[in-house]
Amino acid sequence: MEVSAKPLEFRGAGGEYFGIWIVNLLLCIVTLGIYIPWARVRTRRYFHRNTVLDGHSFDYVADPKRLLIGYLIVGAFFIIYMVSGAINPLLALPIILVFWLALPWLRYKSARFYASNSTYRNLRFRFDGTLGEAYTAYLGFPLLAMVTLGLLSPYASFKGKEYYLGHFSFGSFHSTFTGKPGWFFKVLYLLAFGGIVGIAVVVGIFVTVAASYSSGAPHHHAGHAEVVPSVSVIILTLAVYGGMFLLLGLWLVLSKNYCWNHLVVNPGPSEIAFRSQLKVGKYLWIVLSNIVLTVLTVGLFAPFAAVRLYKYRVTSLSITGGAALDDAMAVISSEPNAIGDSASDLFDFEFGL
Amino acid sequence: MSTFRARFYDGVRAIARDASVTFDLEARRAEIWVDGESPRRVAFADLRIEPPLGRTARRVWIDAIAHAEIEDSAAFREVEKIVSPQGWMRLVSAAEAHKGAIAGSFVLLILVAVFMLRVGLPAMARSVAFKLPQSTLDSVGDQTLKSLDRLVLKPSELPLSRQEELRKKFDALAGRVPGLPKYRIEFRSHFGSPNAFALPSGTIILTDEIVKFAKSDNEIFAVLGHELGHVQNRHGMRLILQQTGVLLAVSFFLGDISGSLSSFGALPIALVESGYSRAFEQEADDFAVIFCLRSGIGTRSLTSLFARLLKTHPDELPAWFSSHPNLSARIERIEKVRRESGAGTN
Numbered sequence: 203m204e205v206s207a208k209p210l211e212f213r214g215a216g217g218e219y220f221g222i223w224i225v226n227l228l229l230c231i232v233t234l235g236i237y238i239p240w241a242r243v244r245t246r247r248y249f250h251r252n253t254v255l256d257g258h259s260f261d262y263v264a265d266p267k268r269l270l271i272g273y274l275i276v277g278a279f280f281i282i283y284m285v286s287g288a289i290n291p292l293l294a295l296p297i298i299l300v301f302w303l304a305l306p307w308l309r310y311k312s313a314r315f316y317a318s319n320s321t322y323r324n325l326r327f328r329f330d331g332t333l334g335e336a337y338t339a340y341l342g343f344p345l346l347a348m349v350t351l352g353l354l355s356p357y358a359s360f361k362g363k364e365y366y367l368g369h370f371s372f373g374s375f376h377s378t379f380t381g382k383p384g385w386f387f388k389v390l391y392l393l394a395f396g397g398i399v400g401i402a403v404v405v406g407i408f409v410t411v412a413a414s415y416s417s418g419a420p421h422h423h424a425g426h427a428e429v430v431p432s433v434s435v436i437i438l439t440l441a442v443y444g445g446m447f448l449l450l451g452l453w454l455v456l457s458k459n460y461c462w463n464h465l466v467v468n469p470g471p472s473e474i475a476f477r478s479q480l481k482v483g484k485y486l487w488i489v490l491s492n493i494v495l496t497v498l499t500v501g502l503f504a505p506f507a508a509v510r511l512y513k514y515r516v517t518s519l520s521i522t523g524g525a526a527l528d529d530a531m532a533v534i535s536s537e538p539n540a541i542g543d544s545a546s547d548l549f550d551f552e553f554g555l
Numbered sequence: 556m557s558t559f560r561a562r563f564y565d566g567v568r569a570i571a572r573d574a575s576v577t578f579d580l581e582a583r584r585a586e587i588w589v590d591g592e593s594p595r596r597v598a599f600a601d602l603r604i605e606p607p608l609g610r611t612a613r614r615v616w617i618d619a620i621a622h623a624e625i626e627d628s629a630a631f632r633e634v635e636k637i638v639s640p641q642g643w644m645r646l647v648s649a650a651e652a653h654k655g656a657i658a659g660s661f662v663l664l665i666l667v668a669v670f671m672l673r674v675g676l677p678a679m680a681r682s683v684a685f686k687l688p689q690s691t692l693d694s695v696g697d698q699t700l701k702s703l704d705r706l707v708l709k710p711s712e713l714p715l716s717r718q719e720e721l722r723k724k725f726d727a728l729a730g731r732v733p734g735l736p737k738y739r740i741e742f743r744s745h746f747g748s749p750n751a752f753a754l755p756s757g758t759i760i761l762t763d764e765i766v767k768f769a770k771s772d773n774e775i776f777a778v779l780g781h782e783l784g785h786v787q788n789r790h791g792m793r794l795i796l797q798q799t800g801v802l803l804a805v806s807f808f809l810g811d812i813s814g815s816l817s818s819f820g821a822l823p824i825a826l827v828e829s830g831y832s833r834a835f836e837q838e839a840d841d842f843a844v845i846f847c848l849r850s851g852i853g854t855r856s857l858t859s860l861f862a863r864l865l866k867t868h869p870d871e872l873p874a875w876f877s878s879h880p881n882l883s884a885r886i887e888r889i890e891k892v893r894r895e896s897g898a899g900t901n
Contacts, residue, residue, distance in 0.1 A: 324564030
């Protein structure tokens with residue numbers, strides 16, 4: 203049996219994806235958004251097909267027409283939310299509540315649709331978590347976390363990952379999440395502590411600076427008086443966003459690595475394991491420089507940015523025990539529908555994969 | 556007759572088997588030879604070749620579940636033209652790799668974006684703003700005032716008696732002009748800048764600085780007339796809607812809609828900070844001229860105030876650079892509107 207780790211490869215290129223991106227973007231606009239599902243499928247397909255493991259590529263085989271219905275429903279819902287939110291945030295509250303209650307269902311649907319439309323070696327993946335488990339993981343435990351004022355939110359986070367990652371299958375092989383809640387408590391508590399210390403430092407500096415300004419010269423020119431508060435507001439905003447970016451980035455990288463490294467497929471003598479070796483510094487550098495370059499190029503860098511980040515994520519991952527995959531056999535199952543996937547796309551869910 | 560090396564995936568087992576695919580262009584059918592098995596023969600009509608995608612291997616589906624993967628090549632593309640020539644997705648696929656089509660898409664995208672920003676979005680914002688009920692405008696205005704009070708405005712230091720006097724006098728003037736929108740006058744202090752702004756609800760904020768800057772009450776009323784023009788034309792609501800549209804579009808293309816939700820709170824601030832477009836200011840000026848003439852205070856109050864603002868607060872940027880029309884241009888325009896409206900000297 204083969205034990206050596208096999209890395210994932212990515213064979214796409216930013217320049218090549220640029221053409222796909224810009225043509226599909228234009229089609230989305232001239233069709234007033236009707237083309238979005240086709241563009242979405244084509245993009246996913248490009249990334250899947252260029253992801254290669256052991257000489258075989260992945261694929262995405264979703265039918266855009268099925269996605270379209272989901273997009274229309276979710277899009278209408280989203281527009282109602284945005285408009286009512288702009289008019290009066292109170293109006294948006296019942297919509298947020300409905301959305302919140304529907305969220306576990308959407309995530310469940312999304313996971314099923316995404317899995318069954320993703321293929322490797324022409325075999326579909328499957329997601330076989332139940333709806334009841336989805337509500338426990340995505341509504342029950344988050345509620346418990348809220349009731350305990352966030353103290354149990356690491357446990358809710360653990361439960362979410364356990365539900366999502368523990369229910370994939372490829373042929374007759376099932377995935378198991380072997381992570382432990384202890385890790386989530388340790389890391390999330392440390393990050394929260396770091397966040398609180400960071401806020402205290404920023405507020406401390408801000409108060410000191412503000413105090414020194416207000417005791418300063420009494421006669422400001424009309425223009426200058428306006429400049430002082432807006433400059434300090436900008437610095438404060440930057441500090442808060444910078445801190446949030448750092449903490450979120452840390453969590454993203456640490457949790458991605460941890461989750462991949464505690465994912466086992468087909469547990470037993472011929473099990474398949476993963477090794478993710480994302481580096482926090484490099485990951486944050488890619489994300490940050492992507493944002494800066496995308497803004498500077500008025501969005502034109504976006505396709506290069508997407509390829510760059512995806513490539514780093516994929517090539518940081520390797521697999522051991524992949525030889526067992528040859529024994530996988532297709533399992534016949536009914537195809538789930540697409541509404542959840544459209545929702546996850548619009549609202550940009552993070553599943554940690 | 557052309558033959559290609561292929562990898563055959565049967566869709567049942569997770570293995571690839573070496574194969575060859577022969578396209579018989581005369582019999583219009585393909586023969587798929589998987590090693591060790593008797594050949595599968597499929598008519599071109601039952602074959603599905605997916606359009607190219609980047610440089611990825613081409614997928615030839617021989618039925619609903621099994622496909623062969625063939626490396627993309629010029630020879631394969633020749634055969635493909637004969638086997639499955641139609642389909643709009645093939646056009647999309649060709650455009651994605653065609654330099655001219657990519658450049659064309661780029662130019663078209665910029666044109667569409669400029670058109671949407673300059674024409675489409677303002678027109679949509681206008682039609683939506685005029686369809687919204689007064690109660691909506693009220694709640695948006697109240698919230699805007701609350702955030703302004705929290706962030707940029709300070710309480711007025713004018714004596715309450717003076718505030719009441721100005722309100723009463725203006726109400727009397729407004730009574731002479733039919734068809735005015737609902738309004739309410741508020742006094743605030745704003746970092747020493749003589750300013751006035753209208754909220755979507757019809758609340759007009761006068762800063763202490765503009766009240767002190769005015770040489771006569773009529774100058775203040777002329778400014779209020781201008782702000783009533785903003786209220787009448789729902790400029791505040793239109794600006795908020797336009798900015799929401801831009802924000803939505805930007806976040807959609809950058810793929811982060813969740814981020815835009817959190818920046819909603821900042822919108823009312825942008826209303827005051829970024830100011831109105833040239834067209835909005837001109838519309839409000841036109842309204843102010845009519846207000847001044849009908850109420851009998853005359854347009855000179857308006858132009859004299861602008862003329863003095865021009866002296867003490869010269870426009871820092873020329874009009875072509877800033878979105879705000881400069882004051883001297885506005886004074887000239889006001890004179891013109893007054894003459895055209897057939898009024899005598901005032």
